[in-house]
Amino acid sequence: MFPRRSCLALPTIARLVRFNGSSSHTGALLPTRQLESEAPAPLTEEEFSSMIIHGRSLYPPSYHPRTHSVPVAQLQFRAYHHQVLELYMHFVGHAAAALGIPISRPVYLPTQRSLWTVPRGPFVHKKSQENFERKVHKRAIKAWDADPEVVDRWVRYISRHAMPGVGLRVTQWKRAPPGIGQQMVDAAVGKTRLGSGADSVKALAEKIVQQEL
Secondary structure (H helix, E strand, C coil): CCCCCCCCCHHHHHHHHHHHHHCCCCCCCCCCCCCCCCCCCCCCHHHHHHCCCCCHHHCCCCCCCCCCCCEEEEEEEEECCHHHHHHHHHHHHHHHHHHCCCECCCEEEEEEEEEEEEECCCCCCCCCEEEEEEEEEEEEEEEECCCHHHHHHHHHHHHHCCCCCEEEEEEECCCCCCCHHHHHHHHHHHHCHHHCCHHHHHHHHHHHHHHHC
């Protein structure tokens, strides 16, 4: 970052230096300004979000750094017009920055191109054909290291303020609590006959043998 320039012009500074040097009274000196200001302390997310910055939406969104690189969601966008898609991606990036969600920059996916050839008319112009083309532009964003509730709030917000002509598909990954495997095994065993007592199993076996004999 470049140092902040002084508000005083060079002729003004020269006059102040001459005045201080020619004065015989050394007790009263004019206050001098520092030419280089100290580096400002970094702002926290709460401080940055609470600041009123006019025209903040005109600037690119701020991207938070990843802490553990654990993926939590992936968003795919589709639209026929890339101008509308870029504007919506800009809005989604600002929404993620306000919620403190580390996201990637928009990834450009391959554009899907479709062509159709149809005859101009059924009678006179049946040998004349006309071509039509449609392009589907695609973008993707991936999010990391965020709480599932925060991601759900982010998805609901951008879905509520969705732009017409832009399709959205969300894929979320949620982490199960520790011990979920043992809980699933216990639930499966409880629904089978293996979880019943030995006496009931022995009685059922004797009943089957008598029916077979």
